[in-house]
Amino acid sequence: MADETTGARGRPPRVFAVVLFLYGAGLAGPGGFLLSLGGTSFYLIAGIACIGCAILLWRGDGRGVSLYALLLVATLIWGILESGRDGWALLPRIGIPILLGLWLLAPWAQRGLRAGATPARWIIGVTSLAGIALVLAGVMSPSYGVPPSAQRTGGAEAVAATMRPGDGDWLEYGRDKGGTRFSPLSQITRANVGELELAWTYRVGIPKNMRVALEATPLELDDRLYLCAGNGDVMALDAETGKQIWRFVANADPTGVFAGVCRGVAYYRVPDASGPCPERILSTTVDQRLLALNARDGTLCADFGERGEVSLAAGMGKYDPGYYRVTSAPQVVRGRVVLGGWVTDGQYVGEPSGVVRAFDAVTGRLAWAWDIGRPGQTGEPPPGETYTLGTPNSWAPISADEDLGLVYLPTGNSTPDYVGAYRRAFDDKYSSSVVALDAVTGALRWSFQTTHHDLWDYDVASQPTLVDLPDGTKALLQPTKRGELFLLDRRTGEPLTAVEERPAPATHVPGERTSPTQPFSVGMPSFAGAPPSEVTMWGVTPFDQLWCRIKFREARYDGTLTPAGLEKPSVVYPGYLGGMNWGGVSVDTDRDVVIVNSTHVINYDQLLTRKQADALGIRPFSASFHGDVGGPVAQMGTPYAASIRPFLSPLICPCSQPPYGMLSAVDLKTHKLLWSKPFGTAVDSGPLMIASHLPFTMGVPNIGGAVTTRSGLTFIGASQDRFLRAIETTTGNEIWRARLPAGGQATPMSYWSAASGRQFVLIAAGGHGGLLSKEGDYILAFALPKGAPRNR
DSSP: OOBTTTBOOSOOOHHHHHHHHHHHHHHHHHHHHHHHTTOOSHHHHHHHHHHHHHHHHHTTOTHHHHHHHHHHHHHHHHHHHHHTTOHHHHHHHHHHHHHHHHHHHSGGGTTTOOSSOHHHHHHHHHHHHHHHHHHHHHHHSOOSSOOGGGGOOSOOOOOOOOOOTTTTOBOSTTSSTTOOOEEOOOSSOTTTGGGOEEEEEEEOOOOSSSOEEOOOOOEEETTEEEEEOTTSOEEEEETTTOOEEEEEOOOOOOTTOSOEEOOOOEEEEOGGGOSSOOEEEEEEOTTSEEEEEETTTOOBOTTTTBTTEEETTTTSOOOOTTSEEOOSOOEEETTEEEEOBEEOTTSBTTOSOOOEEEEETTTOOEEEEEOTTSTTOOSOOOTTOOSOTTOOOBOSOOEEETTTTEEEEEOOOOSSSSOOTTOOHHHHHHTTEEEEEETTTOOEEEEEESSSSOOSOOOOOSOOEEEEOTTOOEEEEEEOTTSOEEEEETTTOOBSSOOEEEEOOOOOSTTOOOOSEEEEOTTSOOOSOSOOOSTTBOOSSHHHHHHHHHHHHHSBOOSTTOOOOSSSOEEESSBTTBSSOTTOEEEETTTTEEEEEEEOOOEEEEEEEHHHHHHHTOOOOBTTBOOOTTSOBOOBTSSEEEEOOBOBOTTSOBSBOSOOEEEEEEETTTTEEEEEEEOOBSTTOOGGGOOOOOOSBOOOOBOSOEEEETTSEEEEOOBSSSEEEEEETTTOOEEEEEEOSSOOOSOOEEEEETTTTEEEEEEEEOOBGGGTBOOOOEEEEEEOOTTOOOOO
């Protein structure tokens, strides 16, 4: 029988000692390297301490338990000092140390140890329980610098609501030409939203000959829904049942197309409803065609272009298929169909033109072209010539003001994206901007640049959102990938809140240049998130967190807008997902509240010499070769290719700590945050792309937008986890969610069905490869049960 003074008989816990030795060695070696880079010394110290513990335990010396207890206490204190109350940040710092401590407390790990370890066991037990409690409390009740007003409770204030003609329609991609995504419907309220049920599902279909992304927001009028598929097919559905009324099969040629995307269609009613095609649906295909379809039966409008089609290849010159296509819905204003186009990022100097064109909505004839390399020339180029190659494009949703006669374009970069020395003066002038053109003539009225000489792929991806401020000012909200939200006078382009030009990091690349300053919207909240540092590097375990810390220290980071260099990688924050992406913002125009969903993910970028690029097989996309959009880019015609990738650990987890996604609200009266909360759970994400199924709010990357309603609700999918949520607009409280069969990477919409007298909420669930969310082809409509008591 064991004697407490002499210790237990038996073999020492040598298996545990070996595991602890390996653990310590795994910390000490890389920890020493991190220290040599100027990083924390804790990993080295902890690794050496673990090795010491292992040696003592191998010998059966109970002082090894005491040393481990001291180390565990020190680890918890260090973790708290670095992480505060953030449970997700604390987890990788103390998770494995606590598991090892609990193993050490097991009876089989105590046999063979000489006396002296009993008090240390109590310390290990208490410290482990304290650490677990801190992690669970932080994960289950996350707080990330949320302003006090975000802690309010209670319902949204009531707004008088009476159904008026047109309130139940959704006639534009963003419901109105200004893209507010605000529905005046109010049947679904905070009180009854919990009764929402799936009313119907429609499967768009996935073509066998190409990859498509379902990101569509349908239109609705006269109890019909109109939407498009990624291959260019257009459908009309019964709004009450989801049954297909007609489908136009585009028979698009997918040659060279990496992925087909169609986010929406446009609707136009011919004045006086005259002619054989009085109401038409305008859409585009992946093989560069603009279509006009009869809204009644889906047939081509014979009086539009050539038997209902207009070729968008006219004037564009020769280029590989797939390099140019329209991905966002056309905008119709003053009888003009206005559209830009998506141009493949970063492949070579002189890619297809970013020209923006307008066509007569009745005849399909070219009305004007805004080609920045041919100022004053608004027609198609003469035979043998093309629109100016390589100019900034406009691929995101477009807005318009019918009264002012202006169309508002968010612009991208001239190609290539990460080298700017070869750009022309007019490229630099209009890239990464919001531009206002005369809708009738195409003449430039004003432009406002959100990033000067953009070397980070910060093209303006969000639709400009038009709002009338409480004082009557006609304003424009421009969200950006940088997380900056600019508030401009939409008549003049002048900022309505303070914008500062601040010094920006310089390039070290020979022959390159950077803008000495960059604009910051200091009069509005920033959605860029906290800047990264070694302390905010993350991992599932101490090992991948240590790896991320080393990689951060090895890279260049001189603050936001650090350009990519040759000598070492650069940390780019926010990365190319944003900030805010094409989902844009939604505005509750009754309450003057802006809903913003944003993403915080780092990029790890580096320029490569042509020799390095050739060795890695990096070359321009072609009909027979496609790389990853958002990955390495060839940038042929310049000395440098670029390695572009998200900053991920070996476990394919972000190197930055959560949250990766936020949902926030801004008061348009005060320009202050009302609330800001992590958006999305860890249910569908995890290491090695394996779903963790953890139901805790983490804040996950998101792509898509929100819709607000008169009843004070915000509906949004967008997040990496597969849910459609109802959020209380004024508090941010989640009050309903529905599981989706695929990722909801689209912007929802809401409409009224006269057939049953119900308000519907609809979302496309197509997933997104970049978010690693499950892909699908679902259109899902939710409504209150038929016959249930409800207000109108």
